Amino acid sequence: MWKEVRLLLRGTYRIISGLNGFAYDFKRFLFYGGWRENLSDMEIRNYNTVMAYHGLEKSLSFKNRNPTSGWGNAERVFLRLKIAKMAGDYGYHDKAAKQVLMKFLSLPENIELEKSRKMILEMNSMEFDSDDVHGAILYPLSNYKMGILKHPEDFFLSRYSLREFREDIVPQEQIKRALKLAMKTPSVCNRQAWHVFHSNDSSIIKKALSYQNGNRPFGDKIPNLMIVTTDLKAFFAGSEHYQHWIDGGLLSMSIMYALHSLGIASCPLNWSQTPKRDKQLRKAINISPNQTVIMMIAAGYPKDVNKVCSSTRRPLEEIFSNIELK
Numbered sequence: 631m632w633k634e635v636r637l638l639l640r641g642t643y644r645i646i647s648g649l650n651g652f653a654y655d656f657k658r659f660l661f662y663g664g665w666r667e668n669l670s671d672m673e674i675r676n677y678n679t680v681m682a683y684h685g686l687e688k689s690l691s692f693k694n695r696n697p698t699s700g701w702g703n704a705e706r707v708f709l710r711l712k713i714a715k716m717a718g719d720y721g722y723h724d725k726a727a728k729q730v731l732m733k734f735l736s737l738p739e740n741i742e743l744e745k746s747r748k749m750i751l752e753m754n755s756m757e758f759d760s761d762d763v764h765g766a767i768l769y770p771l772s773n774y775k776m777g778i779l780k781h782p783e784d785f786f787l788s789r790y791s792l793r794e795f796r797e798d799i800v801p802q803e804q805i806k807r808a809l810k811l812a813m814k815t816p817s818v819c820n821r822q823a824w825h826v827f828h829s830n831d832s833s834i835i836k837k838a839l840s841y842q843n844g845n846r847p848f849g850d851k852i853p854n855l856m857i858v859t860t861d862l863k864a865f866f867a868g869s870e871h872y873q874h875w876i877d878g879g880l881l882s883m884s885i886m887y888a889l890h891s892l893g894i895a896s897c898p899l900n901w902s903q904t905p906k907r908d909k910q911l912r913k914a915i916n917i918s919p920n921q922t923v924i925m926m927i928a929a930g931y932p933k934d935v936n937k938v939c940s941s942t943r944r945p946l947e948e949i950f951s952n953i954e955l956k
């Protein structure tokens with residue numbers, strides 16, 4: 631009888647704390663989400679612009695494109711470029727957008743149109759350009775083949791979460807190299823709404839980990855710590871209310887694989903925390919309020935001899951089935 635009451639109370643508590651978490655997330659979406667589409671905010675405009683110019687990039691990349699398509703996105707990009715020009719404040723995606731729109735307007739089917747000429751004229755007076763190549767690029771099969779691993783099992787099955795590292799700190803250049811690799815992670819419309827905070831300062835790491843509940847008893851010996859966040863400003867539609875978790879989770883996994891490819895071990899550290907804990911971390915660490923904390927990642931070099939949890943995987947049959955119509 632008491633056991634049942636205890637279970638019921640525990641379940642009720644969990645539902646209430648879940649509701650508290652949903653309410654907190656909703657409040658953050660309301661305050662910091664990009665749903666207002668305030669295009670005079672440079673960051674919101676950039677996330678919003680990439681949605682439009684990425685549509686054009688897709689249109690440019692199809693072999694048999696409809697020659698009349700893409701104008702909706704072209705006009706959206708053009709409006710945002712005009713706002714960037716007026717603000718005199720441009721981000722990466724503003725510059726990329728200008729190049730993509732220029733390529734779209736220069737297509738044989740568009741270049742002679744009056745509206746294209748007007749847009750190009752105005753864009754020529756915009757004093758910002760990107761150094762990267764945007765739009766659609768030819769990508770030969772040989773480049774795809776460069777990604778084929780001789781022994782993929784060696785790479786994937788040799789990554790383990792490591793919790794006890796060598797004492798020496800991983801140099802920041804190595805961390806940055808891993809992050810550059812990890813940034814090839816796909817993100818919704820290529821918005822890349824990520825931020826990674828990094829420290830190798832033991833007092834800062836100690837402070838950050840004091841709010842995290844999965845680092846005992848190894849937290850005090852972690853050489854490098856990252857906090858992965860995603861920017862709520864990048865998400866506009868109500869249906870995108872979970873997108874920041876997805877994009878941030880994908881980046882986090884890429885970071886761990888990138889570290890692994892460089893001989894650096896890591897351990898993901900969960901941030902499934904209560905609103906109270908999340909607020910406490912934000913009080914102690916400088917994280918702008920529009921950034922959602924996805925997780926922390928501990929990193930360091932493996933020792934000569936390491937002991938890890940075997941953490942074996944379920945049989946594939948338990949997680950695999952064919953897609954079937956009902």
Ligand SMILES: Cc1cc2nc3c(=O)[nH]c(=O)nc-3n(C[C@H](O)[C@H](O)[C@H](O)COP(=O)(O)O)c2cc1C
Pocket residue numbers: 789790791792793843844845897898899900901925938939940941
């Ligand atoms: C989102 C996430 C949060 C995690 N949080 C913790 C944590 O707080 N502490 C910890 O020791 N391990 C944590 N882990 C590591 C898991 O326990 C580990 O990935 C799992 O057992 C599989 O083992 P493997 O990574 O060695 O393959 C976390 C993993 C993930 C993906």
